[in-house]
Amino acid sequence: MRAAAWTIGVAAALGWPLVAPRYLVFLATLVAVNAIVAIGLNLLSGYTNQLSFGHAGFLAIGAYTAAILTLRVTALPVPVTLLAAGVVTGLVGLALGIPCLRLEGLYLAMATLAFGFVVTEAISNLDALTRGNDGLHVPLARLGPWALDSDRARYYLALAVAAGMILAALNLAATRTGRAFLAIRTSEVAAQASGINPAAYKTVAFVLSAFYTGVAGGLFAFVVGFLSPDAFDVFLSVDFLVMIILGGLGSVWGSVAGAAIVTVLNDSLAGFQTYRPLIFGAIMIVCMLFAPGGLAALTRRHS
Amino acid sequence: MSGSALIHVVVSGLATGCIYALVALSLVIVYNATRTVNFAQGEMLMVSAFVAWSAQHTAGLPLPAALACGIVAGGLLALLVERLIIRRAVSATHWDVLIITLGLSLVLRAAAGIVWTNEELPFPALFSNRPIAIGPVRVAPVSLGVIGASLALMLTLVVLFRATRFGRAMRAVAQNQNAARLMGISVEGVFSGTWVLAAVVGAVAGVLIAPVTFLSTKMGLIAINGFTAAVLGGFGSLPGAVAGGMLLGVIENLAPLYLPSGIRYSVPFLVMIGILVARPRGLFGRVERRKV
Numbered sequence: 001m002r003a004a005a006w007t008i009g010v011a012a013a014l015g016w017p018l019v020a021p022r023y024l025v026f027l028a029t030l031v032a033v034n035a036i037v038a039i040g041l042n043l044l045s046g047y048t049n050q051l052s053f054g055h056a057g058f059l060a061i062g063a064y065t066a067a068i069l070t071l072r073v074t075a076l077p078v079p080v081t082l083l084a085a086g087v088v089t090g091l092v093g094l095a096l097g098i099p100c101l102r103l104e105g106l107y108l109a110m111a112t113l114a115f116g117f118v119v120t121e122a123i124s125n126l127d128a129l130t131r132g133n134d135g136l137h138v139p140l141a142r143l144g145p146w147a148l149d150s151d152r153a154r155y156y157l158a159l160a161v162a163a164g165m166i167l168a169a170l171n172l173a174a175t176r177t178g179r180a181f182l183a184i185r186t187s188e189v190a191a192q193a194s195g196i197n198p199a200a201y202k203t204v205a206f207v208l209s210a211f212y213t214g215v216a217g218g219l220f221a222f223v224v225g226f227l228s229p230d231a232f233d234v235f236l237s238v239d240f241l242v243m244i245i246l247g248g249l250g251s252v253w254g255s256v257a258g259a260a261i262v263t264v265l266n267d268s269l270a271g272f273q274t275y276r277p278l279i280f281g282a283i284m285i286v287c288m289l290f291a292p293g294g295l296a297a298l299t300r301r302h303s
Numbered sequence: 304m305s306g307s308a309l310i311h312v313v314v315s316g317l318a319t320g321c322i323y324a325l326v327a328l329s330l331v332i333v334y335n336a337t338r339t340v341n342f343a344q345g346e347m348l349m350v351s352a353f354v355a356w357s358a359q360h361t362a363g364l365p366l367p368a369a370l371a372c373g374i375v376a377g378g379l380l381a382l383l384v385e386r387l388i389i390r391r392a393v394s395a396t397h398w399d400v401l402i403i404t405l406g407l408s409l410v411l412r413a414a415a416g417i418v419w420t421n422e423e424l425p426f427p428a429l430f431s432n433r434p435i436a437i438g439p440v441r442v443a444p445v446s447l448g449v450i451g452a453s454l455a456l457m458l459t460l461v462v463l464f465r466a467t468r469f470g471r472a473m474r475a476v477a478q479n480q481n482a483a484r485l486m487g488i489s490v491e492g493v494f495s496g497t498w499v500l501a502a503v504v505g506a507v508a509g510v511l512i513a514p515v516t517f518l519s520t521k522m523g524l525i526a527i528n529g530f531t532a533a534v535l536g537g538f539g540s541l542p543g544a545v546a547g548g549m550l551l552g553v554i555e556n557l558a559p560l561y562l563p564s565g566i567r568y569s570v571p572f573l574v575m576i577g578i579l580v581a582r583p584r585g586l587f588g589r590v591e592r593r594k595v
Contacts (some may be wrong), residue, residue, distance in 0.1 A: 102583050106401070107534070111576060114571075118569060277409040277412060281406040281407060281411075283406070
């Protein structure tokens with residue numbers, strides 16, 4: 001049963017660009033990118049109970065890193081670019097995470113909110129590097145002799161990266177670090193009593209989360225092809241929160257499902273911009289009142 | 304820069320700071336009683352300001368009556384939200400309430416855009432904007448009016464907290480909910496009361512700032528400045544919120560004089576990051592002991 005579900009899932013993901021129209025292939029690519037961000041955010045929020053309003057800032061850093069690298073260094077293979085985007089963002093996460101370790105819950109949330117604002121302000125003001133508010137055209141991603149110049153090629157790139165990162169996140173629970181995360185989530189005090197250093201593991205979670213989001217940012221740059229600071233505002237960070245709340249805090253597949261639903265919803269509501277926050281806000285309230293574990297908890301209950 | 308011009312900048316900074324202080328107070332009042340932060344506080348004051356605008360423009364009420372309408376509407380909205388939504392989540396962890404209020408802020412902002420408009424509207428002012436000379440110093444009456452009105456409200460709050468039954472009940476609930484309940488205080492009643500009180504304080508801030516910043520659905524973002532002010536003074540401390548607000552207002556007005564002018568909008572965020580990194584308990588905050 002499990003094997004069958006996996007086979008169908010993999011076949012559907014691989015076959016999608018062959019049957020779907022071009023725009024839906026693009027949309028599916030965005031779903032893959034957002035799924036990586038949602039998983040990254042969930043590593044932080046779901047596993048160590050820290051809320052972040054700054055993930056759009058991390059996404060922006062990853063995206064701009066990838067774009068600027070591709071502009072400056074010709075023929076850089078795309079895996080290297082994405083890795084660099086992830087590492088740079090992870091380092092920023094480390095720099096932000098260490099001082100923020102002293103902060104709990106609400107304070108951390110507000111610090112990350114401020115971080116997100118500062119990132120977009122910095123991008124607007126660093127014209128020489130980022131072209132500020134005029135925006136930056138991202139060159140095509142290259143993989144050796146090939147340029148990824150079609151939606152289909154970019155879809156497979158995002159799919160491959162997302163698949164790798166989903167597997168890594170699923171297997172995280174089997175590692176010492178992953179078990180430490182889960183222990184901290186259950187009870188920070190009990191974890192501490194068992195010899196886990198919550199501060200250290202929270203930093204690890206922060207850096208991992210930033211790394212995931214940075215890689216997604218790199219993909220985002222290539223998928224969208226054009227970057228400007230206003231695309232990374234606080235409402236994007238809120239969208240990411242909606243994804244994991246809807247999908248389920250602490251659940252990898254929940255993150256993927258949440259990312260898919262929010263991305264598709266965002267797209268279909270593009271013509272009704274005024275109603276979009278109304279619907280997203282309502283989703284948050286309803287989830288928290290009636291289904292605090294999100295979709296993941298609902299399916300668990302029924303199976 | 305000349306001394307009198309500097310005074311002008313500082314006074315208008317204090318006026319902005321008073322508004323931040325009121326918003327900070329409204330956040331802290333709810334936090335002290337319920338241990339959660341209302342992320343929709345800014346959007347609630349935005350709704351109050353819109354109601355006041357409608358009361359004047361559509362219903363044709365005189366300005367003071369219209370402002371009173373807006374403030375009362377803010378209190379009613381808070382009561383409604385607390386009873387219908389927050390009360391249901393009262394047993395939940397405080398994350399849940401935070402996320403609910405975040406959702407609420409999105410809903411209120413979108414709803415205001417649909418009911419009223421997403422454009423910026425001019426908002427009628429009680430006080431004039433034209434500077435008057437007091438000796439060698441030129442000051443805008445609006446600054447003095449805002450400062451005066453805010454100080455009056457703060458004094459009222461002091462009396463409310465110290466000298467009334469409700470104020471004592473609120474402080475008791477903030478200290479120890481169970482003990483308060485055993486003393487016959489209705490904790491739920493206090494929760495409702497604090498939400499309403501916070502909304503009223505916020506609404507006053509809203510109608511005071513609206514003539515300066517224009518009325519728009521985006522004005523709820525002032526809650527971020529309010530939060531920064533509260534953190535600056537030590538989150539949970541009422542005098543700290545006032546001092547933090549004033550300080551933030553002055554810093555924000557002085558910063559563009561000495562730094563690139565684009566910095567103005569980043570000031571609250573930079574201050575917030577700075578204070579959280581260097582002194583998370585705020586300038587006047589005390590270390591809170593946590594029980595296991």
